Amino acid sequence: MAAGSAELERFIEQALIAGHPRAAVQRALLDAGWSQPQIDGAMQQWATVDFPLPVPRPAASLSAREAFEYLVLFTALYLSIWHLGHLLFALINHALPDPTRVQYSGVLNSSSVRFSVSSLIISWPLFVWLSGRIARAVARQPLKRLSPVRRWLTYLTLFIAASVLIGDLISLVNTLLGGELSARFALKTAVVALLAGGVFGWYLHDLRQEEDPA
Incomplete structure (x- = not known):
C-alpha cells in the first residue's frame, strides 16, 4: 500500500512537471485502475496555482x-x-x-x-x-x-x-x-x-x- 501510494504520488508529480492537465492525469490513472479517492488524495498534495512547475501544498507537522x-x-x-x-x-x-x-x-x-x-x-x-x-x-x-x-x-x-x-x-x-x-x-x-x-x-x-x- 505504501509503495503503491509512493508510485502514484511520483507519477502525478512527473505528469504535472511535464505539463499534462490535471483532468488528463486523472483519466489516465482511472484507466490504469486507481480509485477516485486514491487519486483525489494524491492530487490534493499539489496546489492549483498558475506556475510552470507543480507547487506542493503545506503539510501539517506534528510536534x-x-x-x-x-x-x-x-x-x-x-x-x-x-x-x-x-x-x-x-x-x-x-x-x-x-x-x-x-x-x-x-x-x-x-x-x-x-x-x-x-x-x-x-x-x-x-x-x-x-x-x-x-x-x-x-x-x-x-x-x-x-x-x-x-x-x-x-x-x-x-x-x-x-x-x-x-x-x-x-x-x-x-x-x-x-x-x-x-x-x-x-x-x-x-x-x-x-x-x-x-x-x-x-x-x-x-x-x-x-x-x-x-
Missing part, C-alpha cells in the same frame, strides 16, 4: 509539544464529562431516592461525590484554558487544524460519544419494553444523552468546519 497539549486537552475533557455525569447522577439519586437502597440518603456527602467535585475544579478550567490556547494558535496558523493527533483524538471522541449514545438508547428501549421505566432512570438516561450528544455535536461541527472551511 511533541502539540501532541502533549492535545492529549492533556482530551484527557481533561473526558474527566470533566465523567465527573459531571457522576455529580448529576448523585443529585438525581438524592432527589429521587430508591427506598430499597439506604445508602442513597447520604449520597451527597460521599467520598465519591467529593472526588468528582475536586476533579471538576481541576479538569474543567484546564480544558477551557487549553481550548482557548489551542484556538488562538490555530487562528494564527490555520494549518494546525490538520494536526494528525488532533484528528485522531477528535474521531476517537466521536466514536466514544456515539457508542455511549447508542448504549443509552438501547438501555432506554429495553427498559420501556420491560415496563420498568422510572423517573430516576429517565433522568439518568437524559443526562447521558445530553452529555454524550453535546460532545458528539460539538466535535462533529468542528470537523465539518475543518473539512469545509468555506
Whole structure:
C-alpha cells in the first residue's frame, strides 16, 4: 500500500512537471485502475496555482509539544464529562431516592461525590484554558487544524460519544419494553444523552468546519 501510494504520488508529480492537465492525469490513472479517492488524495498534495512547475501544498507537522497539549486537552475533557455525569447522577439519586437502597440518603456527602467535585475544579478550567490556547494558535496558523493527533483524538471522541449514545438508547428501549421505566432512570438516561450528544455535536461541527472551511 505504501509503495503503491509512493508510485502514484511520483507519477502525478512527473505528469504535472511535464505539463499534462490535471483532468488528463486523472483519466489516465482511472484507466490504469486507481480509485477516485486514491487519486483525489494524491492530487490534493499539489496546489492549483498558475506556475510552470507543480507547487506542493503545506503539510501539517506534528510536534511533541502539540501532541502533549492535545492529549492533556482530551484527557481533561473526558474527566470533566465523567465527573459531571457522576455529580448529576448523585443529585438525581438524592432527589429521587430508591427506598430499597439506604445508602442513597447520604449520597451527597460521599467520598465519591467529593472526588468528582475536586476533579471538576481541576479538569474543567484546564480544558477551557487549553481550548482557548489551542484556538488562538490555530487562528494564527490555520494549518494546525490538520494536526494528525488532533484528528485522531477528535474521531476517537466521536466514536466514544456515539457508542455511549447508542448504549443509552438501547438501555432506554429495553427498559420501556420491560415496563420498568422510572423517573430516576429517565433522568439518568437524559443526562447521558445530553452529555454524550453535546460532545458528539460539538466535535462533529468542528470537523465539518475543518473539512469545509468555506
